[in-house]
Amino acid sequence: MAYKLRTRTQKRPYVSCDDDDDDDGYESDSRRRMDPEFTRNVKPRRSNTLITESAEQRRAGRPPRRTRKSTPSAGEASISGSKPGEYVARTIMSWLIDHGIIIENEKIYYVADREGGSDDHKQNKREVLMKGRSRREGVWCECCNEVMTVWDFETHAGSVLQRPYEHIYVARSNSSLLQCQVEVWQSNVEVERRTFNEIVPRDGASDKHDDACLICADGGDLICCEKCWSTSHLKCLGLESIPQGDWICPYSVCRHCNKNDKDLQTCVQCYKKYHFQCILNYKEWDLNTSGETLACDSRCGEVHEKLQSLVGVKHELEGGFCWTLLQRMEPDNLDFRDRHLITECNSKIALAWEVLDECFTTIIDRHTQINVVQSVAYSRGSNLNRINFRGFYTAILEKNDDIISAATIRVHGTDLAEMPFIGTRHLYRKKWMSRMLLVTLESILTVVGVEHLIIPSVQELTEMWERKCGFSPIGDAVSQKIINRSTLTFPSAVRLQKALLSTPAGSPSAVMNADVGSENCAKLAGLDLNQEYTESGDEEAENK
Template identity: 25%
Template sequence: MHKAVFGELAEGAELSYRAHGKKLLVGHKVGNGIRCTCCNTVVSPSRFEAHAGCASRRKPYLQIYTSNMVSLHQLSIDLLKKRSLSTKEHVDLCSLCSNGGDLISCDRDKCTRAFHLKCARLPRIPSGLWYCKYCENETQENKDVDQGRSFLVEHDEGGQCALCGGHDFIKDVFGPRTVMICDQCEKEYHVECLKDHNKQNLEKLPEGKWFCCSDCDHIHNVLVKYVARGEMNLPDSLLSLIEKKPEEKGIESEAGLDIKWRVFNENLVDHNETMSLFSNVDDIFHEQFGPIVNPTTAGDFIEEMLYGKKVKDHDFRGMYCAVLTINQMVVCACLFRVFGQEVAELPLVATRKDYQRKGYFRSLFSCIERMLGCLKVKNFVLPATREAKSLWTTKFGFSRLGREKINNYQKYNNIMAFKGTLFLQKPIPQLQKIQQHSSISRNILSLEAYSCAEMRA
């Protein structure tokens, strides 16, 4: 609908590119393009953005406004609402896992979602009308949107070379101003800046994944190995943190407890084997948060992050999920992403209601923290509600992060932030510091031994 919106604008209508509340460039609508005042030529919206000096933002329709201060993106949304579908056409891919196959469709008017039975957590095809969880939760979702709680707060500082700070780039051909994006830390670099700083001398676009340094390459390789390893036992020292109660659901006795933890990434696993796992984690997150609406795509941020999707303005392919299971039942889960050795983020954490405040997530968090400590990752950051702040600060050792530090992180990293939340940070204990305390070192040796063995490998 972005391109279609030009058909709704009058010829010669004034358009302006705005950022940080300032008008950077003015033009006028001509056909399906914009006559730019800086060069008096008709250009596309993306070129108009580049002429405004903001090519790396890649958000032309969000930043180009009419004289009435309405963005082209908002105009396209309004246009879409006016166009009703004459027939209801369902998508041919599952709305959760994005795979095809035998699907069941939502019966709500105008909902085009379809699901595998397993992804929808259905034992069989319903005999009557069936509505997907999005339609069932529509009332609560609308309430959250009205209150502004479900919208992601998008920062506008990214999209610049991590070495020179420049925003300009060349997209069409490979050259000195081509921007390379590291597949681990996700920082951007001009090709010529990499050469000038004696980091890498690239003569052509590399094939496959590209990493800005050996540290990012190493972190990626170790995380891949953790995913491939599958289920892992918890060290005895962490098992002692858990309040084991035989009467809990699905647990007959303490001797029958089979507690495991694992790390996975949608792009690194066989989805046919992990479909049930993904579905369980999806349920836990939605049980606690409900849908978190992406205002740009109208999709659900939870599923976009969990399934490692690349959507407009966001690339979640580097997002990992860690889970703790009891007798193969997922008890708690969290999403995390590692932006190189400087910082890792923990955007979402959830525990089943029956298992909260019993030490399960503390054990899972310790596994992740020690894994990242062996990888020399320095800091953990997370968005926390004001109600949860005391829990994170008193039990997990986090502290409030200052605005300057937040801006510094967000300058180069697309860290998730939600309205109404505070940024918290915790330094991750490094292996050398842990080994200075022999008693602690002995307790966590089993987990550290595997982590460091992976590092050496």
């Protein structure tokens, strides 16, 4: 019996909930309408002024009395010390100030533990090497009256430990900047931003399958996978007719033998399934390697090792710039035992998200109501393959610890990589910052051995990407690879590709113009995923 298509033209409401949430994951329509993340409008920042008035004052018609709010609690961001439209540095110090963990211009000092003594007496054995005050840009040094980065402050103190956040303490709280970062990272705001996106259908839904195609992200008549909640269009799969029997998506079968059973494991790099026995024919097996960190073949394994070796490592560029590859990490990650590196990397992930949020209008997936850019930046997983963003890396461009440009990439083995978002802060636009970051990313991918880079582009910008950046429309070979990969795209978006191994990373074709869009536009144009898109034929019919 032929498999029947399930019509999914009506939008079925989904909600995103946390794994450890006590409620059933549902919320009322009124709550959703009041939720500022439900629309594309950016959530207004919290005011730093409280208005208090008594009942007698209200009856007498007196104006309310204004009082300054005290230091915000952990996780509650503020914009104290900055004016609307004013450029604010995106540094870790600025991040801690915005979340109220430290106060701007308060006393801090660099300390070094003296040799000898037990751990119980380390507090009394710390030697103050340098004093300063906190600034959004870094640290103001008392001895030379200059503002410098926290790393330069450590060098200025005569230390070679290369762990400034661990040894710079806040005088008021007697906590290190490393402890301050951990406090913000563990706050409710940050935990919610990186929580697993478990999508739960409402009561009365016919099934749990996704309402959008895994390949094109649009709705319509979809064929449903029998082993997971993924769906696809027949046209996107390259099929002309409904297949006989059950259809299983590429993410639910072994990538080598195309079979599905309980012995499948997940690749640490491309997240495709594989059998242990199948990969024995592809690589020499290391019995000392943990099964949880194995890749589906030797190529994915090499890509994963090379990318992980770059995570958190700062690379200097000309002009005082530097780039760093980031990925969200947990302290129990066995690949990264350096607590200082993990903490700094996670903090910069949060800052990179703020940069991207500043560059793009809020993009909400109309089927699941998740914030797409935020989920990608934090590499959030999901029970739906289409919005499972595990494996994403974030590349940042910095100057004096200030993040000025950010891009998100995900590498699907050596076949292809995707870069759905790249943005530069307004003060640094028209200065070739995005070009510098894009060339860096292409160099990384070329060294790793990736063949193609793909991007989703709005129709209005395809000419720019093709003319100035060397991209071209998706070819048949790459299109076939996309069918077997879950890549991020949007309804009505145009996918473009660029061959990497055949193009030197520093060539003129690898130039990204940072001046994309209108000069008066504060944010780059984003795609409205709340809008129902129609086929071109339907639009012509409506116009007639």
